[in-house]
Amino acid sequence: xxxxxxxxxxxxxxxxxxxxxxxxxxxxxxxxxxxxxxxxxxxxxxxxxxxxxxxxxxxxxxxxxxxxxxxxxxxxxxxxxxxxxxxxxxxxxxxxxxxxxxxxxxxxxxxxxxxxxxxxxxxxxxxxxxxxxxxxxxxxxxxxxxxxxxxxxxxxxxxxxxxxxxxxxxxxxxxxxxxxxxxxxxxxxxxxxxxxxxxxxxxxxxxxxxxxxxxxxxxx
Amino acid sequence: xxxxxxxxxxxxxxxxxxxxxxxxxxxxxxxxxxxxxxxxxxxxxxxxxxxxxxxxxxxxxxxxxxxxxxxxxxxxxxxxxxxxxxxxxxxxxxxxxxxxxxxxxxxxxxxxxxxxxx
Ligand SMILES: Nc1nc2c(ncn2[C@@H]2O[C@H](COP(=O)(O)OP(=O)(O)O)[C@@H](O)[C@H]2O)c(=O)[nH]1
Ligand SMILES: [Mg+2]
Ligand SMILES: [Zn+2]
Numbered sequence: 590x591x592x593x594x595x596x597x598x599x600x601x602x603x604x605x606x607x608x609x610x611x612x613x614x615x616x617x618x619x620x621x622x623x624x625x626x627x628x629x630x631x632x633x634x635x636x637x638x639x640x641x642x643x644x645x646x647x648x649x650x651x652x653x654x655x656x657x658x659x660x661x662x663x664x665x666x667x668x669x670x671x672x673x674x675x676x677x678x679x680x681x682x683x684x685x686x687x688x689x690x691x692x693x694x695x696x697x698x699x700x701x702x703x704x705x706x707x708x709x710x711x712x713x714x715x716x717x718x719x720x721x722x723x724x725x726x727x728x729x730x731x732x733x734x735x736x737x738x739x740x741x742x743x744x745x746x747x748x749x750x751x752x753x754x755x756x757x758x759x760x761x762x763x764x765x766x767x768x769x770x771x772x773x774x775x776x777x778x779x780x781x782x783x784x785x786x787x788x789x790x791x792x793x794x795x796x797x798x799x800x801x802x803x804x805x806x807x808x809x
Numbered sequence: 810x811x812x813x814x815x816x817x818x819x820x821x822x823x824x825x826x827x828x829x830x831x832x833x834x835x836x837x838x839x840x841x842x843x844x845x846x847x848x849x850x851x852x853x854x855x856x857x858x859x860x861x862x863x864x865x866x867x868x869x870x871x872x873x874x875x876x877x878x879x880x881x882x883x884x885x886x887x888x889x890x891x892x893x894x895x896x897x898x899x900x901x902x903x904x905x906x907x908x909x910x911x912x913x914x915x916x917x918x919x920x921x922x923x924x925x926x927x
Binding site for chain 2: 596597598599600601602603604605606607683684685717718720721743746747748750751778779780781782
């Protein structure tokens with residue numbers, strides 16, 4: 590019996606402990622530099638990069654961007670063309686960013702640049718995997734676009750129950766599709782009562798300035 | 810999916826705790842319903858990685874917990890597997906999530922004759 594017992598070894602460790610520790614390091618570094626940070630999560634094609642392009646026009650060099658993609662530098666190039674510095678992380682297959690990848694990317698950003706107020710991180714397009722990984726951001730943003738359907742809020746509760754901000758993008762397409770905006774917002778609030786919601790169109794610019802002003806109100 | 814990465818993280822945690830590679834009979838983990846992890850997929854990945862990395866052929870035993878929820882209308886605390894359920898006391902769907910995202914390695918059981926290195 591005693592031998593049986595000895596063969597069991599207690600561990601009791603959170604599997605993402607290492608990530609969480611690294612995230613805390615990122616958070617501290619950014620906060621010491623007076624930089625507010627956001628983590629933008631959605632499925633592929635919901636409009637993350639288009640939103641960041643608009644924001645690059647609004648904030649200019651006050652914003653820096655980290656782009657997470659499985660492959661290619663394309664999104665970083667789009668954001669750079671739109672007017673702000675961007676670093677690409679190519680995850681080479683991984684379906685999410687982790688805090689270590691962000692820490693490395695931070696080394697290629699001039700965090701001491703005068704006016705730098707905002708770091709925006711575009712996560713890899715995926716509604717499940719990124720939701721458990723703290724990157725060290727101040728604000729986690731979940732984005733859903735109108736063509737995806739309003740039912741996705743309840744289908745991806747591990748994301749939408751944790752986000753600080755819920756964005757509904759491509760609102761310009763609402764007249765042509767059956768996405769029920771009120772229902773999506775209500776279902777998100779039902780499990781995440783403190784969430785802040787914006788409906789917008791990165792394409793037409795509708796609602797975008799309100800969102801940018803809201804972000805600005807969080808700067809240090 | 811990220812279960813492969815998580816299985817690798819698990820192996821590193823186990824290796825560090827045991828001080829080296831040890832043949833395992835069983836690994837006990839806890840997964841919350843909001844952790845965003847597929848238990849079956851994790852089982853597949855973990856078994857494969859354990860075998861490849863010389864940790865024997867451990868069985869992965871998963872303790873699926875429930876989420877703790879707080880009803881925003883009557884303040885009742887209750888447990889549920891998902892967020893679709895309404896408050897058992899007043900029927901309201903409005904809730905705050907108190908827990909449900911846990912993902913831990915709880916313990917391992919070694920094969921007979923094996924001993925931790927550390
Ligand atoms: N109609 C419409 N299309 C949009 C909007 N935002 C983005 N798109 C389009 O959706 C596609 C995917 O956008 P992208 O920003 O690359 O998505 P990402 O994968 O989330 O970064 C592109 O063709 C965009 O032009 C929007 O608000 N309205
Ligand atoms: Mg993109
Ligand atoms: Zn109730």
